[in-house]
Amino acid sequence: MSKQDLNGGTSGPAAGEKGGERFSSLGFIMSAIGSAIGLGNLWKFPYITGIYGGAAFVLLFIICLVIVGMPVLLAEMAIGRAGRGNASTSFLNLSGSKRWSFFGFLGVFGSFMITSFYSVIAGWTLHYALSSFTGALYKGTDYAAQFQTFTSGYSPIAWQFLILGLSGWVIARGVSGGIEKFNKVLIPALAVVLLILMARALTLPGAGAGIEFFLKPDFSKLTGESTLVALGQAFFSMSIGMGVMITYGSYVQKEQSLGKATVAVTGGNLLYALIAGLIVFPTTFSFGLEPAQGPGLVFVVLPAAFSSMPLGAAFGGLFFILLAIAAFTSILSLLEVPVAFAMDRWKWSRLKATSWTTAVCFIVGVPSALSVGGVLSDFKIGGKTVFDSLDFVTSNILLPIGGLVVTLFIAYASKRAMEEAGLKGTLLRVWVFLLRIVIPPLIVLIFLYSVGIIS
Ligand code: TRP
Numbered sequence: 001m002s003k004q005d006l007n008g009g010t011s012g013p014a015a016g017e018k019g020g021e022r023f024s025s026l027g028f029i030m031s032a033i034g035s036a037i038g039l040g041n042l043w044k045f046p047y048i049t050g051i052y053g054g055a056a057f058v059l060l061f062i063i064c065l066v067i068v069g070m071p072v073l074l075a076e077m078a079i080g081r082a083g084r085g086n087a088s089t090s091f092l093n094l095s096g097s098k099r100w101s102f103f104g105f106l107g108v109f110g111s112f113m114i115t116s117f118y119s120v121i122a123g124w125t126l127h128y129a130l131s132s133f134t135g136a137l138y139k140g141t142d143y144a145a146q147f148q149t150f151t152s153g154y155s156p157i158a159w160q161f162l163i164l165g166l167s168g169w170v171i172a173r174g175v176s177g178g179i180e181k182f183n184k185v186l187i188p189a190l191a192v193v194l195l196i197l198m199a200r201a202l203t204l205p206g207a208g209a210g211i212e213f214f215l216k217p218d219f220s221k222l223t224g225e226s227t228l229v230a231l232g233q234a235f236f237s238m239s240i241g242m243g244v245m246i247t248y249g250s251y252v253q254k255e256q257s258l259g260k261a262t263v264a265v266t267g268g269n270l271l272y273a274l275i276a277g278l279i280v281f282p283t284t285f286s287f288g289l290e291p292a293q294g295p296g297l298v299f300v301v302l303p304a305a306f307s308s309m310p311l312g313a314a315f316g317g318l319f320f321i322l323l324a325i326a327a328f329t330s331i332l333s334l335l336e337v338p339v340a341f342a343m344d345r346w347k348w349s350r351l352k353a354t355s356w357t358t359a360v361c362f363i364v365g366v367p368s369a370l371s372v373g374g375v376l377s378d379f380k381i382g383g384k385t386v387f388d389s390l391d392f393v394t395s396n397i398l399l400p401i402g403g404l405v406v407t408l409f410i411a412y413a414s415k416r417a418m419e420e421a422g423l424k425g426t427l428l429r430v431w432v433f434l435l436r437i438v439i440p441p442l443i444v445l446i447f448l449y450s451v452g453i454i455s
Contacts, residue, residue, distance in 0.1 A: 080249020087243025107243025
């Protein structure tokens with residue numbers, strides 16, 4: 001395969017080349033925040049914080065965001081804007097080496113696979129939103145059984161189809177006419193819904209116990225394990241390691257400050273995660289429910305709380321809409337990675353690339369939807385269901401590898417991308433020091449830990 005082949009044409013108008021698609025400055029910030037904020041913040045962050053030490057864990061998470069998350073986020077954006085290509089060809093454009101672009105391709109593959117199972121949970125949130133608004137959710141009282149009945153049937157496939165279809169529809173409209181347009185409306189809308197729900201949660205009787213559980217520092221719970229969990233969460237929640245920010249970065253205008261964008265995205269991401277915790281825990285505690293529920297927390301515990309709250313059906317519906325919006329804007333970013341790749345690689349139109357990617361992603365995602373309690377629950381690969389295997393392989397293997405590739409590439413292989421970040425003086429020195437010396441061993445550590453080689 002010639003260089004030209006793999007690249008999808010250095011000479012043609014690749015995505016982001018002159019005349020290519022561009023974000024507006026606000027549109028980029030909103031879209032990047034939309035990518036970062038997702039189920040990772042609103043669904044996973046609260047419950048792992050509860051398990052791993054409350055405020056002490058939050059502190060650890062912030063440290064991870066600052067020393068690993070921010071530098072790698074900036075690195076991805078810089079590679080994208082300097083390389084002006086998709087997650088794979090940006091590497092090729094900058095280094096001329098296929099080896100790097102192969103590693104970049106892992107991100108294209110990884111984003112696609114994440115979308116296939118992430119959209120399953122996103123679909124659940126739509127179902128829960130609807131059945132909360134209509135009141136159907138509150139007909140019975142055994143929410144665990146309801147969750148099981150729902151997830152073991154076939155309707156999750158329809159919801160998954162719906163959310164992927166909507167995502168495809170937005171992406172097909174393009175970067176400025178689709179992705180940024182929707183993010184600019186949905187992200188502020190999300191803030192409004194979050195604030196309403198937080199006000200409700202914090203004024204419930206007995207909310208204090210929940211705030212305490214979430215935020216009281218318990219340093220005795222901080223172990224090596226919590227550090228690694230915090231680091232992994234920093235990666236996932238910042239959407240780094242899968243080429244998402246490289247792809248988005250390739251649509252950023254030259255004049256925009258990538259440093260400022262990094263600060264805005266990190267701050268926004270953290271803020272939404274904290275507010276999510278201030279909704280989930282006060283609500284859970286106020287109704288005397290058990291917080292250490294893990295992944296089922298929001299689908300099993302919260303409906304019980306909403307059912308006994310005045311106007312609970314409306315608040316519950318809003319809560320699940322919030323999850324759905326957050327997941328939706330993340331899916332837009334994940335799906336754009338393979339779409340941009342297909343457009344460059346095969347010279348497809350945006351519409352064609354989107355239609356194919358979305359359709360194939362749906363087909364690949366169906367087994368995941370059926371493996372959480374459904375007909376495929378007993379089908380195990382290495383002791384894990386299809387859903388869990390995909391989650392494991394992408395989050396614990398592809399994500400750290402992707403993060404490491406980005407870090408090493410910018411630290412050692414591309415001066416051009418390093419300059420693109422636009423840092424100067426001390427900031428530049430600190431950034432390069434982190435990328436060269438601190439981050440690579442940390443990533444290797446998460447990797448070895450999460451695949452079980454060290455414990
Ligand atoms: N960050 C999103 C969340 O917190 C998920 C996500 C979007 C993601 N794009 C990503 C995770 C890229 C890893 C890589 O839910």
